[in-house]
Amino acid sequence: MTLLALERVDKVFGGLRALRGVSFEVAPGSIFGLIGPNGAGKTTLFNVITGVYRPDGGHVRFDGGEIGGLSPARVAELGIARTFQNIRLFRAMTVEENVMVAGHKLHRAGLASAVFRTAAHASDENALTTRARELLEVLGLKDHAEDVAGSLPYGSQRRLEIARALMLGPKLLLLDEPAAGMNSSEAFELERQIRFLRDELGVTIVLVEHNMSVVMSVCERIHVVDHGETIAEGTPAEIKVHPRVLAAYLGQEADPGAADEETAP
């Protein structure tokens, strides 16, 4: 059983092959890590999955259907929510409003209902507010519901992005460097929250992260890319000792054979 499957996905930007035949499968209910050095293509992968980019080759399947090339709004509707590496909140809106924006599924009555302020409008607004408050509580932002989003500290903004993404009621949540800019106690709290999302809300999670202690502690499987190519996949224990991963992160070992390959052409 897979929830998300990438098959030989390619993405080219001019002369740069950002993704070359990347394939992986994410099982429902798992926490899946996607790591690699800077510029390896992790965010490009997220953008292909969420419809920001159209793949130049291969397939992206979600929940059994092809989603490669669909619009971001359509992908979001189908149940894939995301956060952004360079935080993209609705800065002038309050924390609570930021979350409510994503609550399309709870918003059943149409515009006419809002214009005439019908009972359906009131019950929609109440449902949206209630759900938003629940999610803010999960992410520890309940006391900031009325604050302007742009005024929150960095770590809280990242957690607000997660709360907003969850408001979509997604099956799959893509987190793009959620621990960036967090101190170690915030990062530890984030680990707890990520597990809570999977265990209690049943959301499958794909995590891009540079903070290795977070990745190794929460992920069940990890996929490693470098220069747009898959170099390894396995459990955290396997990845920690995988030679190609170590080479990608730390540079080549002083192995004569490898050195020859490098210089040969």
Next chain:
Amino acid sequence: MEAALKKPRWALRAVVAAAAIAGLYAAGLGVQAGFIEYVQRIILLAGINVILAVGLNLINGTTGQFSIGHAGFMAVGAYAAAFTGVHLAPHVASLLGAGSTADAVTFNVALLVGALLAGATGVLVGLPSLRLKGDYLAIVTLGFGEIIRILLNNAQFLGAATGYSGDSAAGLPAYTSFFWVFFWVLVVVALIRNVTFSQTGRSLVAIREDEIAAEAMATPTTRLKVLAFTLSAATAGIAGGLFAHMQSGIRPEDFRFDKSIDMIVMIIVGGLGSISGAALGGIFVAVTLEVMRDLQQYRLVLYALLLIVIMLVRPEGLLGSRELGLALFRRSSKKPGAT
């Protein structure tokens, strides 16, 4: 935490609406008795400006799209309402008998036709323009406003450059009164307010704040932008219809580019994104236009100076994105994006 929204009490609403209509009617009589015609005219223009500003603010303030061709939508509404008024009046009079009832029916049908046509024009301009942002959208809307004016300048059946005043020497029927102007002010303000304070309004503000993020949250950005354009254009159409029926004739020159600039001044003075701010800005411009009447086109220089001073001293405008603490606004669910 604020109290949950209560179920609507329709009976109470009907009473409030009836009271508002009675109040408007009484105020209309009072204005007629208490002010000379010159002042009455300024009051009517102020009301029309409020409609224009509150409508334009939905695009420029709430949704953050920069449109500077609003006079074009107003022109479409004005000509459509004038034409409808002139041609419909005899038919309605033969059905209902000539009198104030027939006039009211004709007038409001004419206004709605103007709103509909202006709204349709809004869709037409909105759809292709929505791939454009910022300055580019501004240029397209500016061009649109000029195209409308030039088309009207050459439309023989609408009087071309000499303007449209119906087919009789008496000119357009003078339907516009204090009551009807402020009746429509209330309708438009209520409409725009209720749209703004809703999931739709939140989504519009989200588009302004970060369109990519809005899209990632499944917000139908294109549909909502076209909706904002259409609603805004339709309200400008109503303002145009009210404007047309308060004079004996309308000319393409009434809807020049500087009319669009007047509207931009209204919403910037009042505070982009604030409904009550836009309304205040509309009144401000109606009054200053009269005060500066002798300056004619030099008023544009003064407006430019005023805008510079506002940008330096109070860039968020009179009210920023806050709303006045009127009971009307306090009852609302929270306003999205108010800082």
